[in-house]
Amino acid sequence: MPKTIRRIDFRTYRRISSRKNTRKVPKGTIHIQASFHNTIVTVTDRKGQVVSWSSAGTCGFRGRRRATPFAAQTAVGNAIRRVVDHQGLKRAKVMIKGPGRGRDAALRTILKSGIRLTYIRDVTPMPHNGCRPPKKRRV
Numbered sequence: 001m002p003k004t005i006r007r008i009d010f011r012t013y014r015r016i017s018s019r020k021n022t023r024k025v026p027k028g029t030i031h032i033q034a035s036f037h038n039t040i041v042t043v044t045d046r047k048g049q050v051v052s053w054s055s056a057g058t059c060g061f062r063g064r065r066r067a068t069p070f071a072a073q074t075a076v077g078n079a080i081r082r083v084v085d086h087q088g089l090k091r092a093k094v095m096i097k098g099p100g101r102g103r104d105a106a107l108r109t110i111l112k113s114g115i116r117l118t119y120i121r122d123v124t125p126m127p128h129n130g131c132r133p134p135k136k137r138r139v
Contacts, residue, residue: 025051025087027118030110032076034100039072041079041106043089051087054079056102072102076109084113094120 025045033040040055056071059078065071083089092115096103107120 023087025083025089027091028083028089029093029095030076030080030115032072032094032096032098032103032106034072034096034098034102034106036100037067039067039075039100039102039106041072041076043079043083043092051089052079052082067101069102069105072100073105073109075102076106077113080110080113080115084115089115091116091118093118095123096120097123097125099124 027046028051029044029046029048031042031044033042038056040053042053043051045051054075056066056068056075059071059074061068061071061074080089092110094107094110094117096107110117
């Protein structure tokens with residue numbers, strides 16, 4: 001009986017390229033959401049696509065410590081460091097939302113990082129007339 005010849009599949013030996021997108025992002029937007037319990041930082045490019053993000057919870061802070069200004073400072077540092085090192089962020093707009101304690105600390109960290117800020121805007125949602133009040137009490 002003749003010996004069968006095994007077919008070599010060349011597709012399996014092809015080198016797989018990295019899936020991570022290494023595009024340059026010289027300008028972007030930094031969104032800071034500072035709630036009473038957490039601070040979330042998102043860095044996007046000009047189109048609004050997320051390039052990097054971090055939060056006080058992902059930095060290892062849990063419970064009450066997650067709401068502190070130091071946790072916000074750490075979260076901003078992590079998010080910005082990734083973008084500056086890999087994508088080369090130089091200029092940014094800052095959008096701050098929420099009443100949390102991490103607002104000022106986050107902004108101070110961005111200013112120290114060396115990124116030039118185009119403008120800083122507070123985008124906290126404000127009610128124009130609020131919710132409908134509860135119905136009148138009948139006794």
